[in-house]
Amino acid sequence: MPTVRIPTPLRKFTQGKEEVSIAGANVRELLANLEVAYPGIKERICDDAGAVRRFVNVFVADEDIRFLENLDTAVRDGDEVSIVPAIAGGR
């Protein structure tokens, strides 16, 4: 199964886990299954229409899915999927 890296601000949904294994053939399936396993998390990543929010990026391996096939980007076993939201802290 692919591994999903959970960013610090969303770890409250995964009981603090920084990495979870989630099934899915593409990013869309993977995010749907992530919501089933950890309810509430998807709303923080996707908007009401299901698109990835504009202050969040999803990377498969080290590539941004916006420059691949977006939510249809294929995910293979062993791939690392990173969710990277904008954070503003500096102090």
Place this chain on the structure above:
Amino acid sequence: MPSFQDLLATVKSRIREISVEETKARVLDAPGGPVLVDVRERDEYEQGYIPRAQWIPRGFLELKIEEAVPEREREVILYCAGGTRSALAAAALHELGYQRVSSMAGGFRAWKNAGYAFDRPRALSPEQVKRYSRHIMLPEVGEAGQAKLLDAKVLFLGAGGLGSPSSLYLAAAGVGTIGIVDDDVVDESNLQRQVLHNIERLGMPKVESARKTLQLLNPDVQVHAHRTRLSSENVMEILAGYDLVIDGADNFPTRYLLNDAALKLRKPVIHASIFRFEGQITTFLPDSGPCYRCLYPDPPPPGMAPSCQEAGVLGVLPGLVGTMQANEAVKVILGVGETLSGRLLVFDALGTKFRTLKLRKDPGCRVCSKHPSEIELIDYEAFCSI
């Protein structure tokens, strides 16, 4: 016993000489060509040198050439004042195994007589030569690089967690002009990570405390305190006085405003942000690579940003991340190495894990795809965020 003239004649018959015209064409007009080495003494070098030349005085040539030119097959052109010392130096490099060495006939005098351009190094004081000696020893920095650092003007957004280590290291490195924007005062809860300040500075404006600390560390540094918050009203005027910005702001409105204003003014931004145990770092260059909005087109609405109650940050995290910002800034100033432009470095302090993700310039980016004059600055409503 041979005379000096005999020796010189023998050496010149063995080595290759190259004209100033050919040197100019091969070294200045075609990048990636031969390495040009100035073998004269300090006082001669200070009067002027050929652009792109590395300076290794004759007496240090054999000691330092392997560091400056590790590949024995790389072509090297040596010059001195008139072409004699460089001929002897070429013979010495042959003996060290350098196969393609030539001496520039007529030396720097012939270069000047041909009317070709030359640069003058910024003369470092004896105190500066001592203070920055560990930099000057590095071929990637040298005296010319140190002069670039001394001439550099860097603006820090925030004298807090990220601004503390980045400004301390850049002041130590000899960045000559440092500006700091911050409207806050020093509070006890800052001292767990904001190493610019100390208990004697409680209640003092952070910009003032930062100025004191940085000037005690390095009197070469001029510190300009901007005790204000960036807005569309003042951002252009403040940024205009600097070459590069270190973004250590603590809120989204300032970060987006900075991105857009820096693109208008064509200034590089070294970006970093931190949250609890996690940091993100990248470099935004105005003429290549993505900008902050290519990465995150719009700021999150208030309800979607992590709330203030969730705040908290491991004290050493900004130390690590801010120091990496300083490293990026030094490379941009010196023009050496490879920056994080086009790469987002994500650091997880709990797992001590670094991940590098690829960033791309968005051809449809509604800010960096525009002509700088058409970029309009936006003051997003400030909201509680971290």
